[in-house]
Amino acid sequence: MINLILALVGFLIMFGYLGGIGINKPRGMSVKTWCIGYLGIAIVFDVLAVVGMIFGYIWLTYLLVGLAAGAATGLALHVMHHIGEENENPTIMGM
Numbered sequence: 001m002i003n004l005i006l007a008l009v010g011f012l013i014m015f016g017y018l019g020g021i022g023i024n025k026p027r028g029m030s031v032k033t034w035c036i037g038y039l040g041i042a043i044v045f046d047v048l049a050v051v052g053m054i055f056g057y058i059w060l061t062y063l064l065v066g067l068a069a070g071a072a073t074g075l076a077l078h079v080m081h082h083i084g085e086e087n088e089n090p091t092i093m094g095m
Contacts, residue, residue, distance in 0.1 A: 003062040010066020011073075017041070018074035024081040041071070 018041075021027060026034035045067060052060035 003058075006059055006062040007066035007069070010063040010068075011070040012066075014041075014067045014070025015073055016070075018070070023074050023077050045071075 021029070021034060021037050029037075045064065048060060048067075049064055051057070052064060
């Protein structure tokens with residue numbers, strides 16, 4: 001049960017962070033800063049994955065699964081936004 005909770009916490013952390021900086025548009029920052037934030041997320045994720053594998057931290061593995069799910073959901077919403085733009089309907093799903 002603790003593993004499920006860790007995955008949920010990871011999801012909420014990542015999805016909350018992405019929502020905070022703006023999934024489709026930067027909030028209170030330049031596009032460059034926004035892109036650096038996304039790059040920072042990827043680098044931290046990679047480092048945590050390596051640390052988890054080297055030291056065998058099972059709890060970190062489940063947290064990373066949740067973080068990955070949150071990132072994938074954020075990316076899916078971002079892509080849906082672009083699909084809406086391609087269809088000349090930028091209000092798809094209220095975004």
